[in-house]
Amino acid sequence: MNERRAKRKLKQKLTDCFHAAGIYLDYKSDKGGKYKQFIYPKIHDIDATERRLRFVFTLPNGFDPVEVTKKKHVFRQFFGSNTEVDGDDVKTFVVRVYAQGLLKSFNWRYADINPVLDGKEVPIYCGKDAAGYHVAYDMTDYHHLLIAGETGSGKSTQVRSVLTSLIRHMSPDRLHMYLADIKRSEFHVFRHVEHVRELCTDATHLRAVLTDLDVEIGRRGALLEKYGAANVTDLAAPAPPFILVCVDEVALLKDEKAITDILEKISSQGRALGMFLILSMQRPDAKVLDGKLKVNLTVRMGFRSADRINSRIIGTPGSEKLNASDSGRMLMKLEEINEVQSPWLDVDDARTMLDPYRVAPPPPQPTVEAAEKEKPVPPQETPKFGVLNVDDEE
Numbered sequence: 001m002n003e004r005r006a007k008r009k010l011k012q013k014l015t016d017c018f019h020a021a022g023i024y025l026d027y028k029s030d031k032g033g034k035y036k037q038f039i040y041p042k043i044h045d046i047d048a049t050e051r052r053l054r055f056v057f058t059l060p061n062g063f064d065p066v067e068v069t070k071k072k073h074v075f076r077q078f079f080g081s082n083t084e085v086d087g088d089d090v091k092t093f094v095v096r097v098y099a100q101g102l103l104k105s106f107n108w109r110y111a112d113i114n115p116v117l118d119g120k121e122v123p124i125y126c127g128k129d130a131a132g133y134h135v136a137y138d139m140t141d142y143h144h145l146l147i148a149g150e151t152g153s154g155k156s157t158q159v160r161s162v163l164t165s166l167i168r169h170m171s172p173d174r175l176h177m178y179l180a181d182i183k184r185s186e187f188h189v190f191r192h193v194e195h196v197r198e199l200c201t202d203a204t205h206l207r208a209v210l211t212d213l214d215v216e217i218g219r220r221g222a223l224l225e226k227y228g229a230a231n232v233t234d235l236a237a238p239a240p241p242f243i244l245v246c247v248d249e250v251a252l253l254k255d256e257k258a259i260t261d262i263l264e265k266i267s268s269q270g271r272a273l274g275m276f277l278i279l280s281m282q283r284p285d286a287k288v289l290d291g292k293l294k295v296n297l298t299v300r301m302g303f304r305s306a307d308r309i310n311s312r313i314i315g316t317p318g319s320e321k322l323n324a325s326d327s328g329r330m331l332m333k334l335e336e337i338n339e340v341q342s343p344w345l346d347v348d349d350a351r352t353m354l355d356p357y358r359v360a361p362p363p364p365q366p367t368v369e370a371a372e373k374e375k376p377v378p379p380q381e382t383p384k385f386g387v388l389n390v391d392d393e394e
């Protein structure tokens with residue numbers, strides 16, 4: 001069957017589905033009122049691949065979108081149980097029909113995901129969608145990420161997998177990571193990995209690191225101004241490395257204004273400067289996700305959440321309905337909201353995989369007595385973070 005004919009058939013099937021579901025407006029077309037005319041939703045786009053079928057339609061003005069949500073079962077009766085219907089609460093809806101449905105679980109394997117990371121500057125590997133396709137995106141396109149979900153939903157595994165994928169894929173010269181784990185439970189596997197410039201386990205350390213990064217924001221901003229560039233990626237080589245700040249359980253820091261102010265600043269200015277955020281939290285905290293952060297954390301991964309209010313704050317309405325038995329399942333908001341299964345990556349496997357990237361741990365700090373015996377050495381002028389120094393560029 002040629003493509004046009006196949007699309008015409010699919011369009012007819014969707015129209016039949018609209019009719020069966022009562023998704024139309026009708027009016028009498030003759031004076032006697034014998035003949036009815038139907039106005040169905042307008043079908044804009046039909047995209048059919050081997051594994052997935054996708055329709056976009058808009059409702060006629062005057063039709064209540066709630067009626068579509070109520071009639072999702074009719075779409076499943078017509079197209080099969082792997083059918084999803086999502087709408088914007090006004091008039092645009094997307095219907096997706098998947099050939100296989102979401103996997104229950106699958107293992108993180110670099111060899112499998114490597115091809116989808118290729119060609120992306122700062123790739124974020126997310127998981128597999130219901131059609132079995134790998135889902136990944138580039139932070140230089142979509143910027144800052146929020147990962148949220150209640151305890152046991154798979155959030156920590158996802159943060160581990162995202163960071164491990166980045167380390168495997170990017171050279172330590174191109175990506176500098178600044179990690180904060182105030183709970184001290186997650187990031188020990190990343191200790192001494194070459195990409196990881198700082199690993200903070202308390203607010204004082206994180207505040208100092210972010211204060212230095214604030215200086216880096218100023219330096220990079222000055223560089224862009226000097227060369228009339230819109231983005232650090234437009235600068236002539238050697239471009240400064242990308243900087244990723246990842247804070248686990250950021251809600252624990254909600255009263256640390258100096259910290260949240262700089263995180264906000266990175267969220268609003270970091271895009272052009274090659275500085276990105278990944279923030280994770282168990283319970284979305286309206287105080288943390290207020291103002292600029294809320295607007296600038298454009299990508300959301302919503303694992304199972306406690307209730308509707310939480311899932312709305314995360315920005316993935318419906319994540320409260322994810323099954324407790326489906327660990328690692330999330331609703332992911334990139335441009336649309338899609339259900340995605342994240343990969344399983346065990347802590348021990350991650351540790352083993354990261355071993356080749358570890359540099360020797362720094363020598364222990366001398367004791368106070370030993371330091372006092374040493375002759376004082378005049379302080380050296382070393383650039384912070386070793387990333388770039390505006391003066392060197394003169």
Ligand SMILES: Nc1ncnc2c1ncn2[C@@H]1O[C@H](COP(=O)(O)OP(=O)(O)OP(=O)(O)O)[C@@H](O)[C@H]1O
Pocket residue numbers: 104105106149150151152153154155156157158282327328329341342343344345
């Ligand atoms: N992607 C996945 N695939 C299969 N199972 C998973 C996946 N992610 C998590 N799990 C299962 O769920 C358990 C809890 O995962 P994880 O520790 O990531 O949850 P969490 O939301 O971070 O919880 P907490 O906040 O308590 O750390 C894991 O031990 C594992 O059994």
